[in-house]
Amino acid sequence: MSTAHEARDGAIAPQATPTMTHQQVMLVYFGLLFAMLMATLDSSIVATAVPTIVGDLGGLDRIGWVGAAYILATSAVMPLAGKLGDLLGRKPVFLASTIVFLAGSAACGAAQSMTQLIVFRVVQGIGGGGVMAAMFALTGDLFSPRERAKYQGYSAGVFALSAIGGPLAGGFFSDHLTWRWVFYVNLPIGAIAFALVAVFLKGRTHVERPRIDYLGMLLLSGGLVALVLAANWAGTKYAWGSPVVIGLFTGAVALLVAWVLVERRAAEPVIPLHLFRDSTFDICNLVSLVAGLTGFGLVFFLPLYLQISSGASATNSGLLLLPMMFGLMIASFGVGGAVAKSGRYKWFPVASMAVSGIAAYLLSTMDADTGRVTSGFYMFLLGVGAGLSQQVVVVAVQNAAPPRDMGAATSTVTFSRMLGTSFGVSVFATILNHRLGHEIPRYLSAKDASRLPSGGSIGPGWLKHQPQSLRDGLAQAYAHALSPVFLTAAVILAVGFAASLFLKDVVLEQRGWGGADTETPAEAAG
Template structure:
């Protein structure tokens, strides 16, 4: 195996450290996949168990915070954890984050009140943000530029597995065991990941004490908290023009401006501003944001179509999403192998935006009478579109960024996708609610379902108890109200396509430092400008 370093590498092996055997590299990578399964599963497994949790602990008014607390904490921590990995070593960040996540999981399982559960979900989210940031950056450490696309594709497969299996597992635990196992199930998975990574990942010594940008971290964390709260509350909990929404928007912008000012003179900025001078970094973040906003944002609304317009049950609607997840996995694996073979990735993000746009426009034509085959085909196309770029943007950013900034660059593009998802859910929910106020009176003239349907709060069971005329009217109303949601997503994807076509045409090196050097070598100053490709 060649020992020629990656063109993005700015450092040399740590003194006294040898190469990691390939067997150890694969053991560590398997541990990282387990950690990813644990962190992503926890964002989906809780939803189906929430009614049971509320029945046991009470606190119905706080139910939304069980999920929001986790997302808020993990989103705010992720960019910070990426930078700490660059400074202190990604192995250290991974180990500490995993321990924090497991402690939070055990505490959530033992919670006696809703307040305790929400507080422990914050602890879980902090651990999850660190685990995800370290996991993606470590994958970039372990493998050369071309290999990264293939292995990042496997990560996409784990995500698809957790997205489908999480709700099913959550319902099973709540119904047949106890809801507390929704959290306890993390303990054996996380323990296995922790042991594999701690034993087999070789970390390098840090000869100098790093200078940590505490003020920059504080300002960025505050800005991210404002942005995530804004995307979760605007249009649902609070009106878009309410003082709370406006205050979060103004506060977020002010904190971001303050962060930029501080970072210009920081010795070790959280996200080096020089990264934004590289068009590859900017375009990949834009594509990740658009992909999160449309692809994963729409996932929250497809069950509404399947359950209310298409008449599927709750469990069956989850199974009907399988074509989308299959398309995502198929495209991710295929693109990973193709990039590993050719070293070229330029047109995959553009293809991703185009295929996803076609899928979204096709979905905008769905009605209550659309066949399961056609709706499944459209969802398959949406999954293919997401899979064409999900790992490519990470690989492209890792290839463009200096090795000293690999963790910060990787966590930034991952956060962009998460922020896009939050924005998508918020914007699409506002559009759906607005359209329902017009569509329901049109298809249910007597207003029989207005009270329970205007906010999207009708269950499949309640729907089946309604008279046939009301049920059919609601099915048509929801289908027509969702049509503009898909239509808007299609136009957003076209904007993403316009950006993606300007991605640089770069050939990845056949081999990088991967397993030939220890993944935790001392690095050059983290504020160095990215190398131009």
């Protein structure tokens, strides 16, 4: 890999590029996998424990902020951390972010009130955003372009493992130990990640002090926070046309426009604007946005079908999502090996959009009588579709971006997926609520409809105490209301499919370390 950075005012200059043995590279990579597990496990494990947390600390009116505070902080920090990694070196950014994350985890576990917990979740999110940004970029530094797809595939497998194991672990801790362990469990995992990277990653030193774009960082983080808040609240907490949502979207646009104007003159812009002149960067961000919006956005609605229309318990509905996670892991590992062997990646995002679109259409055909095997197969296809592109777009962006901008480019495409997930939940929730207003009168009698709780808090525990006519009516109403949700996702995926066809057919180089027991530069890791 090239080690030279472009020399200009404020640019960093490497003093030396140390080498690493194959064993050192793999030990660092295992440390990154532990970091990935720690950062991704947090959201899924905490969600299961929230009811227990509220029972202990109170603050039911602020329950949504337990998750939102973490997501907002992570979203705002990720692009900034990617750029700081380019400027200061990814090793110090990774280690500092890990310390912040672990400090936030320990504080969350010791929180004595809901207010304290929310504040400490922000601290956790700041660390989590930095960890994820540095981790993906470091994987790009450690391996040659072809090998990156294979190792990014392993990272996707860890993500799927955390999605499966998180809810189970959260329930276990809440039932048999204490909810505080959903945060304390991060401490040993993070300590392993920190130690492996600190000891074995050999980084470069820089002889010039970088010029940090503080104004750009402030404007970008403010715009992203407003945008993510609007995406999370629109159609769920507030109506799309409410003053709050309109104000957030307006504020986000104003801040992001100001950010663009500032970045045009900045010596070291947070996200270099020249990246947007590369079609690979633009298309991969669009594909990532669509994949997050449809693949991970739909995950929030599949349990509704399984619990209300299919009659599964809350625990079983989580287990019934396993086919999707298995599909994601199988596709991620398979794609990683194929790209490493051939060096070509173009057709995997295309296939991802096509398979996901077919899966979304098939999901839209489900009704209350659809069998578990059939719905499981549809979810498996959805997982395969997600796995076909999840790591490929990261590899493509890293290959297209100049080495000095790899951190900023990587964190941008990762953020696009997170933003897509937020918008997906809001858009699909709006469609679902609108359709339920039409379907419930069709399938429920006036007497059964009068039994529905205010606020729509319908779950398996409430349903099992209701008359059979109400349960059957709700099963049909939800199945038919969810159908346009999945159909909308299929239409969005068709747009992603069309865009992915314009990806350049690039052959990845096999330079640097390619799997042999040789030495490799840890480029930009300093």
